Amino acid sequence: MSPELTNSFLTVLPAVVIFGIACIYLLVGMFQDNSSPAGIRSVSGWGIVSTFLLTTLWIGTVWFSLQPSGLVTKLFQSDSVALHGTHLTLLAGVLISAFSITHTPRRFAYEFHACLLILLAGSIFLAAAADLTTLYLSIEMVSLPTTLLLSISRRDNSGREATLKYFALSAFASAVFLMGASYLYGLSGTTSLSGIATALATNDTTLAKVAMALVLAGLAFRVTAVPFHFYAPDVFTGSSLPVAAMIATVPKIAGFLAIIRILGGAQLHTGFVESAGLILLVLALVTMTSGNFMALAQTKWRRLLAYSSVAHSGYLLIGVAAALYRGGETTYVLSYLSAYTVMTLGVFAALATLTANGDSDPSLADLEGLYQRAPMLCIALSVCLLSLIGVPLTAGFWAKFGIFQDAIRTARTELVVGAVIMAINAAVGAMYYLSLLLRIYRVPHTNSAPVSTPKFSPSFALTVVCAAITVLWFLLPNWM
């Protein structure tokens, strides 16, 4: 192998390892018989193995790569975004595969976990992408396995419909993204992202703006920003709980990493302010406002979580816009993403503990009086919900505070106004999260318990772990 290729692989070593493991899964899985009793027992084995492997990899990368190596090749580069993106993806991967230990579909056990590993690898490739080609291929490496996961994890009509909606819109979004990318290539004459950034810094023609708008529209689908968010509640409702948790986190991480990469990487390129700044800001404001107000009207947990994730995308987009205006680093965006990942997965894991079947869709009233039945779980769930509001003593506080501070520091009128609107939105968000909290602590009017009292299970442990991470994070904010 040429040294260029070797270096390219070294910058994305965790992803290469994960991809290799996924290939081994697919090979070994072909000789497994899931219909026999022994095969059914081994179904949860896949989840345990990938949780273990991902934990090892995560600890390994955190341990060995405290500083980005600064290695740059034509395809991949190793900088702070790549490093944080890798840690973030691996953390999400550990939590999601632990979550799916008990929720792996029996007939497709090894395909399920192989798809999960491939899309994690895709997200890590994306974090390190230095070229339009690698960026596009990594996005597809995330979106195609997501479709497969949706399709194999739930096989009723709602599952089919969710798959159809996700897949059709994701194919459409990637076509729109590619159209923008082709114009970016036409403007700069190179597919390298740094080349595009320097070429666009001196170019504010209409074509540059159109190209940027198309690219951002394509990526807005991945992060469920508002005109492209309408699939989210339907897909969350029509998927099994671990897959819904995955869709709430990994494609969103991937989408934000792609936006950051397109806008210049570790140090966002101020040359894009003309073409992309205002689009991002408007997108952010519309996204958070409509996400929060739609969430207020929901009566089911899954749809509510979907709209809450839309609102969080809005806050994150403010962070990206602020970093763009300052030409600064995107550390706040990435730490918000990791906090969001942990707390959202915590809430989903709590829902999975409470419902025997991963396909059920509990309404808000079903969880009334949870505190009487499962105090431990209820407290862990409350910590995650408080963190989603962003109250002190939880990770969500530092996350929101960082983005707010970053927006104020730009000292630009539009971003300060944006920050104020964000604060108002956080208050609106607090309204529905607090009403959830009131419901789970309230003594129910009827004695009938629609939701069974949970026994100890991996998803219960996961909720507690997520809650613990959120609190620890507040105490040690520099940890990530």
Add this chain to the structure above:
Amino acid sequence: MTPLTQQTLMVGALLFTFGLVGFLSRRNLILIFLSVELMLAGVATNFIAFGSHYGIASGQLFAILILTVASCEAAIALAMVVALYRRKSTLDVELWSDLRETAPEKSKPTAKSESSKHAEYPVLTPAGIDPLTTKVPVTLPDVPAPKA
């Protein structure tokens, strides 16, 4: 920019627009996915035009990558079309809208009325014996004894 590049770009933009309009307006599953393929073809045309304009091969390379990914997408899309057709025996996407905001119900076409229209589909001319109308001989016809 040479006239040829301009014209190629125009074709690319047109293909993309046709695909976009088709995706947003069609109701047939297969036509929706064909529209996406049309959009991707437009993008590939764009990349090739820009690549030849700059005289570098990366545009052509990108076009090949797009075609590869498009074929993966087509594989998934067709598998999904088969799975969806088995459920409701129609290709109409309007029928797949059960997941939505709880709003007043509006009348929508049912699967039954759609599937009764299958006389419109082209029918192959049947060939050979129809097993349902022709009785399968239960006993074998007597074989004439070979002449000694």
